[in-house]
Amino acid sequence: MIAPYFQGLNVSLCNLTPFHIKQFYNDKLKTVSKNTIVHYHANIRKALQNAYLLDLIPNNPADKVEKPKVERYEGQYYDEEDFRELFKCIHGDSIEIAIIFISFFGLRRSELVGIRWSLINFKRQQLKMGTTIVQIPVDGHYQLVVENKAKTKSSIRAYPLVDSITKILLQLKSYQQSMMALCGDSYCKDYLDFVFVDKLGRLMKPNYISQHFQILLEKYNLKKIRLQDLRHSCATLMRERGMSIEDISKWLGHSNTVTTEKVYVHFKDAQKIKSANAISDIIPEIKI
Known part of the structure; x- marks a missing residue:
């Protein structure tokens, strides 16, 4: 640009x-x-x-040159009821699992699309973050850029896998293997290590997730929020359930708690395992 x-x-x-x-x-x-x-x-x-x-x-x-003043955006957020309604409405949709992961882990969309199978340890029940994928405009077209580094050092983090998330991942892996066998040479082999790909193995684009999310909200007459606001919602739900700002900040991969307090937690008022279990019960049962 x-x-x-x-x-x-x-x-x-x-x-x-x-x-x-x-x-x-x-x-x-x-x-x-x-x-x-x-x-x-x-x-x-x-x-x-x-x-x-x-x-x-x-x-x-x-x-x-005087730079413009930052416009403070007051993001909307989903509470537990909103989440349950959202998950019910989008069941079976192409971005269902993507939305579940963003909501549960509080991920940036670039982090979500960068999740790799090779960084998931099912034996240790652990998911490592680090790779990010963004879309940048080049000569009038958007180009995917894979970066093997996160936004900040604190963004490079590991999450515990609760049983509901592990079950989803195992189903998804099995589904992708069956689609690769079914499609043969038509299946894209460039992104075999990436979790979020479409039926033909093509990497799921960050912009597509954002745009399709808005289409779903409109279709089912759900509360209008940005995709990024699901990250806010994750933080808020954790805070409402008693998690400390420090633990929420680590969960979201913030470099300090100031960002967590001012931007992501819409609640005025230890560990990562505790953080995971605090909201694991909102993950729905799905079948792929």
């Missing part, structure tokens, strides 16, 4: 001015939020600061 714009200006690094950067922000504000511009600003400033430290430019022009 950033590089193509500035490449189109034909402006060299030495000739880049605060005006060019400001114009970029103004142009992008037509299609993205102010919060997205804040992220753009952070990336641009960091890149230009590196160039300044290498004496490639005399100063950092981004320092003279």
Whole structure:
């Protein structure tokens, strides 16, 4: 999103001015939020600061550009009743298991799609996180980017597998093996290590999950929330059931508890196994 714009200006690094950067922000504000511009600003400033430290430019022009103020978003969240209704309505849907995992583990969608079979230890009942998959626009098309690193060090974490989640995973693995045998050469072999693939073995796209989730909410007249709000809901449900902010923060993979308190927990007011068991009873029985 950033590089193509500035490449189109034909402006060299030495000739880049605060005006060019400001114009970029103004142009992008037509299609993205102010919060997205804040992220753009952070990336641009960091890149230009590196160039300044290498004496490639005399100063950092981004320092003279005022970034937009972050718009605080008050996310909606699902309570236990909402979750049960959601799971009932989406039973059998292509993203049913994806929604269950996001809701239970409080995952980012990039983390969900990055879950690998090789990092699941059924004997030790453990699921390791670390790989993320994002979609980025390249020349007008979205491209999947696999990163074998998480958002922060704290995002690299391991979850205990409760019985209900283990049962779902084993069913899913068996289903994928049967589909691979049935489809033969038509089955995509590029993502055999990834858990969240479609019937033909193609990786489930993060954007598809978000968009299809909204379609399901509309179809079944469910409370309108963002996919990200399921992560908020997981934190809130844990807090309401007595989990500490510190334990919830570790469960979500936050680098500190401030984010957990301010953004994800809509409840004013030890361990990971305790965190898992606190909400394991909301996982529905499914058959694949």
